[in-house]
Amino acid sequence: MNSANYLYLSAMLFTIGAVGVVIRRNAIVVFMCIELMLNAANLAFVTFARINGTLDGQVIAFFTMVVAACEVVVGLAIIVTIFRSRRSTSVDDASLLKR
């Protein structure tokens, strides 16, 4: 099977994630879209590792997973705290820094 197809899939996933981050208001969905973009990037790394026959890409994919795991922990905690205080998970409501 042609490796380029994985890259196409990766690009599609990334686009879906990016568009989701920009247009959705629900913080949980925005969060999932970010995860989607990270995993699209992971897929691209792994594909390139396959194409080039080296392990570099795969190693970086592991790093990304670790970072993503940390980010989920912190991010979810923030979302839960915001929800507790404001009874809402809309990202547009959390624009207090501007006001």
Add this chain to the structure above:
Amino acid sequence: MTSNNLVYLIALPLFSSGFLMILGRRADKWGHIFATLISASAFGIGAFEFLQMLARPSESRALTQKLFSWISVGTFQVDASLLLDQLSISFVLLITGVGTLIHIYSIAYMSHDMDRRRFFAFLNFFIAAMLLLVLGDSYLNLYVGWEGVGLASYLLIGFWNQKPEYATAAKKAFVANRVGDVGLSLAIMIAFATFGTVSFSGVEEKVSGASTAALTGIGLMLLLAATGKSAQFPLQSWLGDAMAGPTPVSALIHAATMVTAGVYLITRSNFIFDNAPTAQLCVVIIGAITLMFGALIGTAKDDIKKALAASTMSQIGYMILATGLGPVGYAFAIMHLLTHGFFKAGMFLGAGSVMHGMDDEVNMRKYGGLGKFMPITAITFGLGYLAIIGVPPFAGFYSKDKIIETAFNAEGIKGLFIGGAALLGALVTAFYMTRVIILTFTGTKRWDEKAHPHESPFLMWGPMAILAIGSVASGFLLSSGNRFVSWLAPVVNSHEADHAEHVERFQPVVVTSMALVAVVIGVAIAIVKYRSEVPRVAPTNVRFFTKIARRDLLQDDFNEAVLMRPGQALTKFLVATDEKAIDGAVRTVGAAVIGSSKGIRKTQTGFVRSYALLILLGAFALLATIWVVTL
């Protein structure tokens, strides 16, 4: 030889000055007496040292005292040391002697003043600074005293600074003096660069190895310093306004002592001027110009103190002229300085006594016939008058006559010019001093009905009488048997001047007769001109020359037109440049940053999604850029 007593000369008045100022009003009751006693004790120390000095042989008369090591930087070593030699002791006795008399006079003169104690504190400070000036053994020590007397002069001219014009006069004196002070500091710098030392003895030792250019530079800068402090052309304009100070101050500082510091400086630096003929010629020229300049201003002044101030300027011109005549002139300059200290201080005190009796009126046109009401003042003033115009056997005759004679016998055509100027100056001096006497003490009364002229108390006429005795006797005492010339000889090296080889163009008797004829002519003109009724208000339809002489020969107008107005224009230009160009540039940068940040701030919406979009667009732009670059 060393001594341990010299420091007390300076320390006593300095301590007293600080003491009276710190105690403030608590010392109001006895401050004036304390200050006078301190001044008298300084005179006592001076007299004691003088008698001891007389007992020693001529070559070991100088005393030194090292106080402490002042500056020690690498090879530059300056000690705070004092030097008392034949020249210094002459000044010490003049300063403390005349100073004490004027302290006594001021007790009465200032008795109605609220701030009499402060006045005496300043007077004592002046005495201390002036003594440091004449006792310092290096140019740097002298400089401290030099600045100190400038400060004292400023404080005392502006003593009644509640009147704005008096405060302005004080400032004017200070600024004009600062110009001269720059000259002195430059002279010190050149001396250090040339000789590596600034002590008098050190410089004198190394002077033969220095280039003429360096010596001329030092000489001219010292001359600039002297013109500032001694009110010589072209820095003379402050002295007339300095008469704003109380009259005892005019007598002590602006007649007898401080204004003669320039003469002291040049005499002390004789080893430099003797080896720098150009600088010496400039000294002579400045002296000759000023002696005529002051005398001419004196002819037109109606303010008695300003007439005397113009006369002071003129007499110091004589002294400066004499110091420029080389080794033979120094002793005559200092001799004239001492006799002048007596008669001019006496006359100023006399003027103060007249003002005291006339409700502080200074306009001589409103005096007239005061001799009857103030006999003692008239007699003491009259003796000073006979001394200054040079009538034998009064003091001025001996000292001024010697200067005129030395001037005439200077080499070449120069001698005729400066001798002629000195002779003409004697004529004009006789004229304006006779005018002062006639307007003040003789003729009919021209004063207001409310004035009640009366003789001053003993505390005032006592010092005047002593100074009058000095005006009568000091000239004869100093000059008989060439006494003062041989006294000063070790300091000014006048023994090197060989009188035998010197061609005498005029015999002394010829010069003396010429000078006496000039005096008689001057007195006669004044009597003819002022024997008739004198108008109470100065006439305005006078000749052009009288008009400009009343305006101090346009010295202020010149300074204003050439220095002040261009200076103000330059300042205005600089202020405008600073505001428009420099501040403008800074403000433009600030405004540009504020304006652009206002635009950029619009992107900061506070919404997470718009930030995310911006990041995304940024990433796209980055990718696009990379794609374009690598294409």
